[in-house]
Amino acid sequence: MVDATANAAAQLKRVKPAPRSRLRRFFEKKSTIAFFMALPLIMLIFTLVIYPAFYAIYLTTLNKRMTGTAWMRNCSYLPDWICTYIPFGNLQFLLTRETFWMVFWQSCLFAISAVIFKALIGFIVSHFVHNVPSKGQRKWRGMLLVPWVIPAAMSTLAWQWLFDPSYSAFNWILAQFDIERISWTGVAPWARFSVILVNIWIGAPFFMIMYLAALKSVPDQLYEAAEIDGANWWQRIWYVTLPMMRNIIAITALFSTIVTFANFDIVRILTAGGPLDKTHLFATWAFRLGIEGGDIPLGATVSLFMVPILAVAAAFILRDITRRGNEA
Amino acid sequence: MTGTTIDKAGPSRAAPKYGSMKRDRLWALRWSYFFLTLFAIFFLIPPIYMFITSLKTSAEISAAKNPWWVFNPTLSNYIELLGSPIYLNFFKNSAIVSVSVVVITMLIAIPAAFALSRMRFWGSATLATGVFLTYLIPETLLFLPLFKMFAVFNELTGIQLLNRWWVLLVVYPTLTVPFCTWIMIGYFASIPKELDEAAIIDGASWMQTLIRIFVPVALPGIIAATIFAFTVSWAQFLYPIAFTTSIDQLVLPVGIITTLIKGDVFNWGQIMTGALLGAAPPLIIYAFLMDYYIAGLTAGATKG
Numbered sequence: 001m002v003d004a005t006a007n008a009a010a011q012l013k014r015v016k017p018a019p020r021s022r023l024r025r026f027f028e029k030k031s032t033i034a035f036f037m038a039l040p041l042i043m044l045i046f047t048l049v050i051y052p053a054f055y056a057i058y059l060t061t062l063n064k065r066m067t068g069t070a071w072m073r074n075c076s077y078l079p080d081w082i083c084t085y086i087p088f089g090n091l092q093f094l095l096t097r098e099t100f101w102m103v104f105w106q107s108c109l110f111a112i113s114a115v116i117f118k119a120l121i122g123f124i125v126s127h128f129v130h131n132v133p134s135k136g137q138r139k140w141r142g143m144l145l146v147p148w149v150i151p152a153a154m155s156t157l158a159w160q161w162l163f164d165p166s167y168s169a170f171n172w173i174l175a176q177f178d179i180e181r182i183s184w185t186g187v188a189p190w191a192r193f194s195v196i197l198v199n200i201w202i203g204a205p206f207f208m209i210m211y212l213a214a215l216k217s218v219p220d221q222l223y224e225a226a227e228i229d230g231a232n233w234w235q236r237i238w239y240v241t242l243p244m245m246r247n248i249i250a251i252t253a254l255f256s257t258i259v260t261f262a263n264f265d266i267v268r269i270l271t272a273g274g275p276l277d278k279t280h281l282f283a284t285w286a287f288r289l290g291i292e293g294g295d296i297p298l299g300a301t302v303s304l305f306m307v308p309i310l311a312v313a314a315a316f317i318l319r320d321i322t323r324r325g326n327e328a
Numbered sequence: 329m330t331g332t333t334i335d336k337a338g339p340s341r342a343a344p345k346y347g348s349m350k351r352d353r354l355w356a357l358r359w360s361y362f363f364l365t366l367f368a369i370f371f372l373i374p375p376i377y378m379f380i381t382s383l384k385t386s387a388e389i390s391a392a393k394n395p396w397w398v399f400n401p402t403l404s405n406y407i408e409l410l411g412s413p414i415y416l417n418f419f420k421n422s423a424i425v426s427v428s429v430v431v432i433t434m435l436i437a438i439p440a441a442f443a444l445s446r447m448r449f450w451g452s453a454t455l456a457t458g459v460f461l462t463y464l465i466p467e468t469l470l471f472l473p474l475f476k477m478f479a480v481f482n483e484l485t486g487i488q489l490l491n492r493w494w495v496l497l498v499v500y501p502t503l504t505v506p507f508c509t510w511i512m513i514g515y516f517a518s519i520p521k522e523l524d525e526a527a528i529i530d531g532a533s534w535m536q537t538l539i540r541i542f543v544p545v546a547l548p549g550i551i552a553a554t555i556f557a558f559t560v561s562w563a564q565f566l567y568p569i570a571f572t573t574s575i576d577q578l579v580l581p582v583g584i585i586t587t588l589i590k591g592d593v594f595n596w597g598q599i600m601t602g603a604l605l606g607a608a609p610p611l612i613i614y615a616f617l618m619d620y621y622i623a624g625l626t627a628g629a630t631k632g
Contacts, residue, residue, distance in 0.1 A: 033534050034447030038455065041440035041509060048502045049462050052473035059473055066476075125367050131360040142618055143368050146375060149614045149621075151563030153581035154603040158374035161381065161596055169377060169395040205371065206625070213626045255464075262466030265565045269585060283468035283566075290472045291570050300472040307469070314464045318457065 059300040061087035066297060090301040099277050099285075104305070106192070107281045111261040111309075114199040118260075119253050121200065122207020129208070130215045141212065148205040156269040159198045160185075163270070185271050188278035195279050198266050203259075207252055214248040215241070251320055254313045261313075262306055282306050375607070382406070382601040389596055405601040415602065417576060418583035421493050422562060422606075425579055429500040429561040430554055436505050437553065441512030442538045446524060456513060463506035467499075471570045474499060478571070493577045499567050504557040511556075511624065515549030516542060552624030555617060559610045580606045 026032055061069055075083040075092065082088075094100045129140050147155060162169050163184035171181040184194045218241060226236050242249075264283040267273060273280035273288060280288070282302055290299020381389065383401040393399065409415045443449070444456045478489040489495040519542060527537045543550065568582045575587060584602040588595055614621050 030447055030534070031449035034443035034449040034452065037439040037443035037447070037534075038449075038452070040436040041459070041505060042455065044436060044501055044505055045458065045462050048474070048499065049465060049470065052470045052477060053465070055477060056470070056473040059476060121367075125364070128360040128364045128367070131356055132364070133357075138618075140364055140368070141622075142615075144364075144371055145614075145618075145622070146611070147371050148625075149559070149610050150375060150607040151559075151565075151581055151610060153563065153565040153585065154607040155374050157585070157599060157603045158378045161600060162374065162377060164596075167389065167395065167596070172395050201371065201374070209622060209625055258464055258466060262468040264468050268565075268569075283466075286468065286472060287566075287570065291475070296472050296476050303469050303472060306466070310464070310466070310469075314461060317464065318461065 056300045056304055059297045060090050060304060062297040063089065064295045064297065090298050093298065094301060094305075099280075100302075102277060103280045103282060103285045103302075106279065107261060107306075109192070110196060110199070110263070110281055111257055114196050114203065114260050115253055115256050117196075117200045118203040118207050118256060119249070121204040122211050122252075123249075125204070125208045126211035126215055129212055141209070144208055145205045147202050148209075152202055152265040153269060155202065156198060156266050159194070159201075160270050163194055186275060188275060191271050191275060191279045195267055195270055198270060199260060199263065202266070203256060207256070210248055210252045211245065214245040218244040247320060251317055254317045254320075257313050258310050261309055375604075378600045378604045378607075381597055382604050384597050386595070386597055405597045406605075409598060409601050409605065414575060414587060415583070418578055418580045419605075421578065421583075422580040425493060425496045425500070426558050426561040428497055429504060430557045432497065432501050433504040433508050433557040434550070434554065436501065437508040437512055438543065438550070439538065440505075441509045441516055442534075442542055444509070445513045445516040446542075447534065459506045459509050459513075462502075463510060467503060467564075467566050470502070471566055475570060489571075491572050491574055491577055493572060493579065495571045496561075496564075496568060496579065499571070500561045500564060503564065504560050508553040508557055511553055512546065512549055515546040519545050548620065548623065551617065552620045555613055555621050556624045558613065559621075562610055 059066075063069065069087045069089070071087060071089050073089065073092070125144060129137055129144070132140060161167075165183060165186055168181070168184060170184070174181065182190055185191045222240050222244070223236060226240050231239065261281075262283055263281060264287065267279055267281050267284045268287065271279045273284050277285075282305055286299040286303040288299075289302060290296045293299070377396075380396065380398055382405050383398045383403070385400070385402055385404060388398075388400060389395075440459075444452050444459075475490070478495060482488050482490065489498065523541055523545070524537050527541050528534075532540065563581065564579075565581050568579045569585075572578055572582070575583070578586065580602075584599065584606060588599045588602055
C-alpha cells in the first residue's frame with residue numbers, strides 16, 4: 001500500500017516538469033474547457049433566438065416590400081419629431097385597425113378563460129386521482145394524460161371532425177334529445193367556445209400531472225392534524241392543500257399562460273381564424289398577415305404585441321424559481 | 329383525539345357510530361371513481377372517435393347512421409394510406425427530422441449542462457438563467473424574423489433553407505435544447521460532488537468524467553430529455569407549415585393537413601387514419617416509458 005502511493009508520487013514528479021506554453025495552459029484551464037463545452041449552446045441561443053428577436057424589432061420599421069422605412073401617415077396631431085422621424089408606420093396601421101383590437105381581446109379572452117378552466121379541471125381531477133388507492137393511480141393517470149401526448153395538430157383534426165358542420169357527432173347526440181344542431185365552428189360565439197374547449201382538453205392533463213406531483217409532496221401528518229382539529233374538507237383544502245401547493249399552482253398557471261397566449265395550432269386548424277376573423281389570436285393573425293399575406297413586417301409587429309404579456313409572466317416565473325433555488 | 333384511537337381499534341368492534349369516517353372515505357372513493365370515469369370519457373372521446381372513423385368507408389361515414397358505432401369495419405383506409413408513397417414520405421421526413429433533432433439536442437445540451445452545473449466559468453450563472461428564459465420564448469414570436477433571415481441567408485450564400493426539410497434541423501433545436509439543458513442541469517446537480525472529484529483525482533479529463541461517470545449516472549434524466557425532444561419535434565406544427573410548402577418536403581402533421589383535406593372531397597376516414605398513425609409514435613413511447621415521460625414533464629417546475 002505504502003509502496004503503491006510512493007510509486008504514484010514518484011510518477012507524478014516525473015510527469016510534472018515539462019514547462020507548458022501560455023496558450024496551452026489557457027486551453028487546459030477548467031473555465032476555458034467549460035466555456036467551449038457550452039459554446040454550441042451559446043451560439044444557438046444567440047443566432048437563432050436573440051438575433052431574430054432583435055431582427056423582429058427592426059422588421060417592424062420596414063414597409064411591406066421591405067424596401068424602405070414605414071413612416072407614419074396623417075399624424076400631424078403628433079409632435080413633429082415623432083411623426084416624421086420615428087418609423088412606427090406598421091404600429092399606427094395596426095392600432096387604427098378594428099381587427100387588431102378584436103384579435104387583442106380574443107387573445108386575452110382565449111388565454112384567461114382557458115388557463116382558468118385548465119387549472120380548475122386539473123386541480124379537481126388531481127384530487128380524484130389522489131383519492132384512488134395508489135395501485136390504480138398509475139392506470140388513471142396514464143389514461144388522463146393521453147390528450148397531452150397526442151400531437152396537438154392531430155387531436156385538433158379529430159375535434160374538427162367532431163365539430164363538422166354537417167356530420168358533427170355531437171350534433172347527432174343532441175338530435176337524439178331533439179335539440180337543434182349547433183354550428184360549432186360557423187358562428188362566432190360557438191367558434192370561440194370550441195377553440196377554448198379544445199385548448200382546455202389538451203392542456204388540463206398537464207395541470208393534472210403537475211398538481212398531482214404537488215399533492216403527493218404534502219405530508220399526510222398535516223391532514224391528520226387538521227382532521228383532529230376538526231377541519232372539514234373545505235378547510236383542509238383552503239388551509240392545508242392550497243398553501244402547500246401555492247408555488248406549483250402559480251408556476252404551472254404562469255407557464256400555461258405563456259403557451260396558451262402564444263398558441264397557434266388549435267385555431268389555425270380548427271377555424272383558421274374564421275368566421276370573419278372572430279377567433280384569430282395574435283399568432284394566427286401574424287401568420288395570416290406575414291406568411292399568407294406576404295407582409296412580413298406587419299406580421300412581425302403583430303407577434304411582437306405578445307411580448308409584454310409574456311415578459312410579465314416570465315418575470316414572475318423567474319422570481320419564483322430563483323427564490324426556491326435560494327431556499328434549497 | 330379519542331375519535332381517532334377508537335377508529336384505529338374500530339373494525340373488530342363494528343361500532344357504526346365511530347365507523348362513519350371510514351364510511352365517508354368509502355363514499356369519497358366511489359365519487360372519485362364516478363367523476364374520474366366522466367373525465368376519462370371527456371379526455372378519450374377524440375382519440376376513440378378518430379379510431380372509430382378510421383375503420384369506416386366514406387359511404388358509411390356520410391350515411392345518416394349512428395356516427396359512434398362501426399357497422400362494417402374495414403381496414404381499407406389503413407391499407408390505402410400505408411401504400412401511398414406520399415404519406416410514407418411524410419412519415420419518413422418526420423422520422424428523420426425527429427431522430428436527428430434528438431441527436432443534435434443531446435450533443436449540445438449534455439456538455440453544456442455539465443459545464444454549467446459543474447465547471448463554472450465567467451457568466452455561467454447568467455447563462456443558466458438565460459437558458460431557462462429562452463425556453464419560455466414561444467416559437468410564434470420568432471417564425472417571421474427567422475423566415476426573413478433564411479431568405480436573406482439564401483441571397484448571401486446561395487444555400488437554400490426555405491422549403492427544404494432540413495431547415496427544421498436548424499430551427500427545432502431552439503425549442504428542444506433549452507429545456508433539455510435545463511433538466512440536465514437539475515439531474516447533474518443531484519449527483520454527489522465526491523464522484524467527479526474522485527474521477528479528476530484519478531486523472532480523468534473533464535470529457536472522460538462526463539462520458540464515463542455523469543452520462544451513465546444521469547441516464548434517467550437523459551431518457552426523459554430524449555423523450556421530450558422527440559415528442560416536441562414530432563408534434564411541431566408552426567415551423568414546418570411556415571417554412572416548407574412542397575409536398576415532398578413536408579413532415580407528417582403538416583402533410584396530413586395540407587394534402588388530405590381537399591376542400592370538397594369527402595375524405596374523413598383517411599384523415600382520421602392519418603392523424604391516428606401520426607399520433608402513434610408519441611403514444612407508443614408514452615405507453616412504454618410513461619414514468620420517464622412524466623419525469624420530464626414535471627421536471628421543469630419541480631427541479632431547479
